[in-house]
Amino acid sequence: MPFTEPSQIGDLYFAFLAILFEGAPYILLGTIISGFIDAYLPSNVMDRFLPKNRYAAIALSGLLGAIFPVCECAIVPVIRRLVQKGLPVSCAITYMLSAPIVNPIVAVSTYSAFAGNDPLFMTLSRIGIAYLVTVIVGVVVHQFSIKNILRNSLLNKIQTDSQNIQSSAVLFNKEKETPDRLLIALRSAARDFLDVGMYFVIGVMITALYRTQINQGVVDQFASSDLIGIPAMMILSFVLSLCSTSDAFIAAQMLSFSSAAKLAFLTYGPMMDVKLVFMYSSVFKPRFVLSLAVGLFIVIGILFYQWSNIPVPGT
Template identity: 35%
Template sequence: MNITILEKWANTFISMILEALPFILIGALVSAIIQMYISEELVKRILPKNKFISMLFAALIGVFIPICECAIVTIAKSLIKKGVPIGVAIVFMLSVPIVNPVVILSTFYAFSGIKVALIRVLGGIVCAIVIGSLMDILSTKNKDIIKNNNNYDTMCDCGCVATNYFYNKSKIRLCLEHANKEFSNILKYYILGSFLSSSFIVMVDKDMLNIMSGGKYIPIIIMMTLSFLLSLCSEADAFIARGFLNHFGLPATSAFLILGPMLDLKNSIIIGSYFKKGFALKLIILIPLIVLGFSIALSIII
């Protein structure tokens, strides 16, 4: 391998890990706090009774929670374990990495205007609610969707004080121990995804992409594929997408900006590690289909 390519791969891989570490840590802490301090009764009181309003609430709450996609899956898993409806938790998981102030501002700055940022936010909300609604319908027969393959999964779900493991330990210590295990668990899957993504990045031939940018719908598929494989952080992907705008057009660029935070190579591995196979497969298939439909509709409108 050429030393320049090796250096590029190493720099990309390391930067992916370093950029994500703070967010993964925050996600692990939030997940632990939900498990230890938030009861099912409190969740039920906070959520609106109407399911659509609950989903809209979940889609918009990202404005107050600046967490990227690196850590959102583990938080969504904890919410489901606390009794949040599956559809609402999925809407939360998919929308927060898009509808958060840091991402909105970075998109606004990257594209020097509000148009692309507005399309990204509205598209993210619409797609998240549609996907959440469909996943809620598809999961009605089987609510048991979370894997119990982690040692701490069975030790900290409200009945934790009954186990010997938690004997004479304070809630703060339990919370930190849970966060530590959650952090270690998600990090190993994130590292695997980052390794694969950084390997793809060094092999991308930009000239070939430019040749394939013709047509109306092919650019959308190409940009969606890129967003999945590149696995960029949602707080920085707008600056990469800006370079493709003139070649691939607004619908394809919007597809890149919406799909990436919802589903990429790293997240698909994490989703597969936390959720049972059938549910994870449905979600991984459904997300790009809905984003594709939104992008095609956008290409017809504009």
């Protein structure tokens, strides 16, 4: 609906700022990390730490969030830099999708949000199915060429970096090396912040428009069955673009929906939402982002529809 009252403009303004300030610090953190990865992490070092068997490497990548917990706002610049440094794309995407969910911070917040409603089962279900989904995606991505996945600008950067490995190995005086590398890290972080931040702001504006212009009570009309409720909750999570550390508190209050629908909300949103579509576009080709969004929607929907047959509180 168009703006009919001055207060609606104010609501949009405050909603935009609320989402922006919630996510911007994490993007800044992610870009700082990516800058230091660029300056201090040798090329191909990540690949050397992973198992030689690519499928085992993908499975391990899905668990890295337990050691390196990163929210969805911060993960994109980190992943872009790790791919440049030689991390296989299949492993990078697996980590990118799993880290916002398969991590101890989200486990604690989910458990707290569902206190009194079988919190352990809900927490383990969220983490377990999210891990399964990300490994499936990683295995599928492994079958495709990176030329069909990464943006041409990133492909060119990877090629340039690989050609310059020898020249980058020039020995520096130790006193000169530290400030030079620090400067490189800060410059890389600034570039990443501007690049990813632009896409983030576009996504935030779209999300703010939805939050202020759509009657939230309309959503309850889709809670009649899991066949409708699960996809409805995934669409809602896509549009609301909530942080994975706080979305469980929102889902727990949607009492008209089943546990399966709530968990679909908590799984799809951190992997794919409005702001992430634009942020992913800074790394991946638009066609791949669209395919990833649709593929995740189908796989998560099917898994949780089957999961809904398990008798748990709230279903």
